[in-house]
Amino acid sequence: MNLRNPVYAALTGVHAPFAESRGNVRRYPPAMAPFLALPDVPAEQDWADAAALLGSGTTGALMRPALAVPDSFKVELEIDLVQFVAPESLPAADPEAVVLGVDDVPEMLALVALTDPGPFRSRTIELGTYVGVRRDGELIAMAGTRFALPGYTEISAVCTHPSYQGQGLASRLIRAVAAHITAASQTPFLHTGGGNTNAIRLYNSLGFTLTNEMKVTVLEPV
Structure with missing residues (x-):
């Protein structure tokens, strides 16, 4: 459902022209928004592409229902959100x-x-x-x-x-x-x-x- 993964839905749809991409992973340019987007069910390759897209020392913000984050990432902050x-x-x-x-x-x-x-x-x-x-x-x-x-x-x-x-x-x-x-x-x-x-x-x-x-x-x- 689009609303459960809104950033991905936006960056693979109407906002695709703004997207910085690697494989199936998308993010907004940092001057626009801090958000990173992965497919509904991320594969191991998606997480690897997310790490490469962000690069060392750079954070990205996921906005979606709770998702298990692999050991290749450090969680800096987690905030409850309602839609x-x-x-x-x-x-x-x-x-x-x-x-x-x-x-x-x-x-x-x-x-x-x-x-x-x-x-x-x-x-x-x-x-x-x-x-x-x-x-x-x-x-x-x-x-x-x-x-x-x-x-x-x-x-x-x-x-x-x-x-x-x-x-x-x-x-x-x-x-x-x-x-x-x-x-x-x-x-x-x-x-x-x-x-x-x-x-x-x-x-x-x-x-x-x-x-x-x-x-x-x-x-x-x-």
């Missing part, structure tokens, strides 16, 4: 949401550094459409699309400046991004940390359905 799919009622355009572009990336990186919604790097914006809200010229909230799979597009980088939290901006931007996704006849989905109770509460309140419990596993070739 949700949006209800049909979610999309709603927002007049205050503006499309962000390359010139906005420095501000987007600063907002991500302040709020830590997950990986967002200098070229992540190339993966999809990002929207934001500005007040007095300052970018105070944003969200966008990242992984593109057959039939599904991921909502990502949902964050709000601490000074403006509690005003419903995250919900509004999630709905606005969902409107972009459904306009392209795709279904929105997203991920958050398994222990992020505030985000999970928000997604439940918006009618999202839990689809998978997953792991982000950051590993490095030995």
